[in-house]
Amino acid sequence: MADTLTLALRSTRPRPRRRLALASWIPLALLALIVLACVLAPIIAPFDPSAQSSDRFAGPSAVHLFGTDELGRDLFSRVLYGGQLTIFIAGGATLVAMVLGIAWGMAAAFARGLWDEILMRLADTVMAIPQILFALVFISAFGADPVKLAVIIGILLTPTTARLVRSSVLSELQEDYFTAAIAFGSKRSRLLFAEVLPNARGPIVVQAAINAANAILLEASMSFVGLGIAPPEATWGTLVQQGYQKMYQSIGYVLFPALFIFVTIWLLNVLADQFGGDRKGKGR
16 A cells, blocks of 8 residues: 555656757767767777877877877877776766765665764765865875776765765655655665655766766876876876976877867766756756
8 A cells, every 4th residue: 555655646746857858969969979989999099099100299180180299199099098098987986976975875864863964974074175185195005097096086976976865865755755655654765765766866867977077077187186097008187187298399289188078077067957957847
């Protein structure tokens, strides 16, 4: 009976939008194009990203679309391969942040009282400390390969995710379907995973997009101050850091990877904005 009542009460609530608006497909398609180009770098890239030549600091041309660097390496190929690492780190960091943040936020919302207060004050404390300082400590202790960077950045993004999840879950716990189901004997733990969390997925999906954008920015910032991937491997952030030092010899060296960072972060934020706006409009 409780399950029937739960479904009946939920049927009166605004349903999530099943289809993305047409305007959302444009940034989604552009983002997918960037990701696909980076994933297919071994096929698309015209040169080995580590292959050196005597044609140093060459400008953009039909042979070298983005020019070359100080060792004559093709920048277009290096940007594509660098994108592979950046996307891997950002994707891994987002996954870590979402898993830990959802567990943290749900635990706080479910526990209430003293445990809720402790968990949220811990989140506030972590958020108050500069992320670069945290990153410096973690990287000094564990190193800076792609997997470790993904985990470190994911941990740095976890507190904000936890606060968002807690807020969304607490909002759902005030809904009539939850109160009625509890009154009719449904288990809180079952409702939390089967009903509450799926209903709160909208803000969580938006937070995932924001986390991915923040992860790319964090990785670029860490690379710029020397805490990123060590050569000869390179991410977009590493290329910006290296290009900045050589910008008087080749402006494209820093411009093109920086442009990829900017466009990717912008597209992620546009998608988060549009998806969040769609859900608000649907709920009114």
